[in-house]
Amino acid sequence: MTDQSGVLNDVRQGMIPAHIYNDKELFDLEKERLFSRSWLFVAHESEVPQAGDYVVRHVLEDSFIISRDEKGEVRALFNMCLHRGMQVCRAEMGNASHFRCPYHGWSYRNDGRLIGLPFHEEAFGGEEGFKKKGQTLLPAPSLGVYNGLIFISLDPNAEPLEDFLGDFKFYLDYYTKQSAGGIELRGPQRWRIKANWKIGAENFAGDMYHTPQTHASVVEIGLFREPKAEKRKDGTTYWAGNGGGTTYKLPEGSLEDRLRYVGYPDDMIERMKGQWSQAQLDVIGQDGFMISAASLFPNMSFVHNWPRVEEDSDDVHPFISIRQWQPISENETEVLSWFAVDKNATDEYKELSYKAYLMCFGSGGMFEQDDVENWVSLTNTAAGSMARRLLLNGRMGLLEDGGNVVEPLTNEQYSGPGSTRVGYSEYNQRELLTRWADHLERPIEAAAQLKVGMTAVRKTSKSGSASSCVAAEAPIDEAAETVLLGA
Amino acid sequence: MSVETANVRTDRTLSEQSPLGAHAPRTQRTGESLAFNDELHLQAHRWLVDESYLLDAQDYEAWLSTLASDIHYLMPVRVTTALGAGYTTAPGMAHLDENMYSLSRRVARFATEHAWTEDPPSRLRHYITNVRTFRTKNPDEIVVDSAVLLFRSRGDINEAATISAGREDLLRRTATGWELARRTIMVDESVIRMQNLAIFL
Numbered sequence: 001m002t003d004q005s006g007v008l009n010d011v012r013q014g015m016i017p018a019h020i021y022n023d024k025e026l027f028d029l030e031k032e033r034l035f036s037r038s039w040l041f042v043a044h045e046s047e048v049p050q051a052g053d054y055v056v057r058h059v060l061e062d063s064f065i066i067s068r069d070e071k072g073e074v075r076a077l078f079n080m081c082l083h084r085g086m087q088v089c090r091a092e093m094g095n096a097s098h099f100r101c102p103y104h105g106w107s108y109r110n111d112g113r114l115i116g117l118p119f120h121e122e123a124f125g126g127e128e129g130f131k132k133k134g135q136t137l138l139p140a141p142s143l144g145v146y147n148g149l150i151f152i153s154l155d156p157n158a159e160p161l162e163d164f165l166g167d168f169k170f171y172l173d174y175y176t177k178q179s180a181g182g183i184e185l186r187g188p189q190r191w192r193i194k195a196n197w198k199i200g201a202e203n204f205a206g207d208m209y210h211t212p213q214t215h216a217s218v219v220e221i222g223l224f225r226e227p228k229a230e231k232r233k234d235g236t237t238y239w240a241g242n243g244g245g246t247t248y249k250l251p252e253g254s255l256e257d258r259l260r261y262v263g264y265p266d267d268m269i270e271r272m273k274g275q276w277s278q279a280q281l282d283v284i285g286q287d288g289f290m291i292s293a294a295s296l297f298p299n300m301s302f303v304h305n306w307p308r309v310e311e312d313s314d315d316v317h318p319f320i321s322i323r324q325w326q327p328i329s330e331n332e333t334e335v336l337s338w339f340a341v342d343k344n345a346t347d348e349y350k351e352l353s354y355k356a357y358l359m360c361f362g363s364g365g366m367f368e369q370d371d372v373e374n375w376v377s378l379t380n381t382a383a384g385s386m387a388r389r390l391l392l393n394g395r396m397g398l399l400e401d402g403g404n405v406v407e408p409l410t411n412e413q414y415s416g417p418g419s420t421r422v423g424y425s426e427y428n429q430r431e432l433l434t435r436w437a438d439h440l441e442r443p444i445e446a447a448a449q450l451k452v453g454m455t456a457v458r459k460t461s462k463s464g465s466a467s468s469c470v471a472a473e474a475p476i477d478e479a480a481e482t483v484l485l486g487a
Numbered sequence: 488m489s490v491e492t493a494n495v496r497t498d499r500t501l502s503e504q505s506p507l508g509a510h511a512p513r514t515q516r517t518g519e520s521l522a523f524n525d526e527l528h529l530q531a532h533r534w535l536v537d538e539s540y541l542l543d544a545q546d547y548e549a550w551l552s553t554l555a556s557d558i559h560y561l562m563p564v565r566v567t568t569a570l571g572a573g574y575t576t577a578p579g580m581a582h583l584d585e586n587m588y589s590l591s592r593r594v595a596r597f598a599t600e601h602a603w604t605e606d607p608p609s610r611l612r613h614y615i616t617n618v619r620t621f622r623t624k625n626p627d628e629i630v631v632d633s634a635v636l637l638f639r640s641r642g643d644i645n646e647a648a649t650i651s652a653g654r655e656d657l658l659r660r661t662a663t664g665w666e667l668a669r670r671t672i673m674v675d676e677s678v679i680r681m682q683n684l685a686i687f688l
Binding site for chain 1: 506507562564566567568569572577578579580581582583584585588589592593595596599601602603604642644645677678679680681682683684685
């Protein structure tokens with residue numbers, strides 16, 4: 001394998017070898033060392049509200065059934081029959097009490113337990129030959145939930161999810177906890193773009209600089225109330241924990257005025273006031289900033305904006321979208337884009353918010369259309385040998401001596417956690433790429449293997465932190481006789 | 488069988504189920520498909536072919552003028568579900584769910600000098616086939632099914648992208664010709680293999 005230490009060192013200096021956006025060797029390293037251990041978003045609890053509900057989601061090539069079992073617990077089960085490796089669930093959503101493999105008929109309850117093994121006695125000699133009791137579909141090694149967002153990690157020793165999220169939770173709440181009801185997710189829209197997955201994650205994390213140029217057209221057609229896309233530079237970028245994002249500067253006014261300014265109705269404002277901490281409210285009401293786009297390392301992003309969506313009305317309507325940049329290869333990404341809305345909002349609000357989402361983002365969104373065109377072009381150009389001669393300057397905000405163009409806001413100026421600055425910069429893109437470099441540098445430990453039907457009975461280790469859900473490890477009642485990972 | 492009613496749990500069409508479809512006309516087909524030499528079918532077929540030339544040429548202002556003011560233009564997200572699940576579209580989510588205003592914004596955007604995704608423009612070809620026409624209870628409205636294959640080529644590096652879809656249209660007769668009053672686009676992929684939907688189907 002090529003020594004990548006030079007590339008990683010350049011990235012840490014804010015100098016980006018252009019080929020990292022289209023390099024098979026680096027992609028192989030990302031698969032081996034990044035996606036095999038980082039926390040990755042797979043679904044939201046609202047997508048599987050009832051017992052038996054499931055969705056199927058991928059972590060690169062690995063397919064997982066995200067199911068809610070009969071006891072209401074959310075599980076993430078590797079979608080591979082323990083017998084010959086067939087996918088036991090080939091739909092992407094539905095409701096099922098059991099998953100039956102179409103190949104030889106092995107069947108599993110929706111908590112993963114193997115309950116049907118045709119001709120167990122005749123073919124295997126019963127428990128003597130194949131220990132059926134306690135066998136389950138392989139659970140995701142770690143599972144954690146925050147505000148209903150379900151994350152998994154392929155690393156059984158992953159740090160607890162809440163530790164990983166860290167101070168980014170403060171910002172995550174704006175998108176996913178506008179009331180005690182939390183959000184409901186619809187979608188996702190799924191489509192493939194011939195672009196490297198890192199580009200979108202970097203863009204959503206901190207690229208306020210592209211807005212006036214890339215998105216000039218949506219301002220010109222009256223989708224936005226502000227006449228100038230240049231308004232963007234009055235906002236901030238923040239980085240906290242393992243995520244960061246951008247904000248818009250709001251006009252003068254009270255908390256309520258400012259929330260109304262971006263289109264929130266009074267009933268939602270009241271619930272926000274009851275839900276968010278004083279510091280979370282102060283970022284808006286006192287400091288005057290409203291969250292916009294954000295990314296959580298490595299490949300989850302958020303967007304919050306407030307366009308005009310009705311003819312003959314200057315009213316704006318906020319929407320929230322959550323997305324995942326699912327890598328397919330070094331030059332292809334599957335985008336999964338969900339519409340998220342506060343569960344307790346009125347139907348009228350939900351409709352207009354949905355309309356706002358469809359007009360702006362997602363597979364048909366007018367913002368998105370121009371972004372992707374750029375990213376595809378960038379990826380194409382990064383493939384060649386000339387791209388290897390270019391170290392792109394990703395140091396915006398830094399002087400040559402390492403000093404800052406703009407200093408971070410102080411605790412008196414800003415109420416939120418993390419490092420926050422007004423204006424254009426690429427601190428957040430560097431934060432993402434530095435974490436990327438840290439993962440790529442660190443070799444992975446070999447994962448434990450399970451000998452199906454042979455391994456001695458042993459309880460698995462406790463997985464990452466979970467709130468209302470438990471990790472889909474060994475199932476339930478018969479804990480004493482459950483088995484899984486040999487680890 | 489209707490494109491719309493073939494894939495729903497309830498007997499409500501996808502246009503009726505859409506959270507943004509309250510304004511949409513509700514007229515449904517009646518009876519068998521018309522003979523291919525029926526005057527109504529010939530007019531409908533001609534309308535669709537003429538429309539495909541407008542869309543290939545990206546003459547969107549002209550296209551917009553062929554739409555009824557109460558148009559509902561819906562392209563649901565398709566999902567892979569078990570046989571018998573009763574639905575093949577994502578509940579409450581579409582790729583496009585448009586009325587006249589949002590379609591007009593999309594067209595207006597292409598007319599700016601800053602719609603980078605179509606500058607340079609794509610080379611587009613809409614292939615229209617499997618056209619059949621139905622009467623409705625309203626003598627001035629007909630339902631038209633068609634299949635569309637869109638070929639879209641950009642630049643000279645990446646392979647061209649295609650979208651295959653079935654469409655159910657409601658066409659309405661006016662003093663100046665037929666107008667499109669409702670279109671439901673059943674795309675044939677759960678994951679769109681096209682970088683965006685800066686096109687119309």
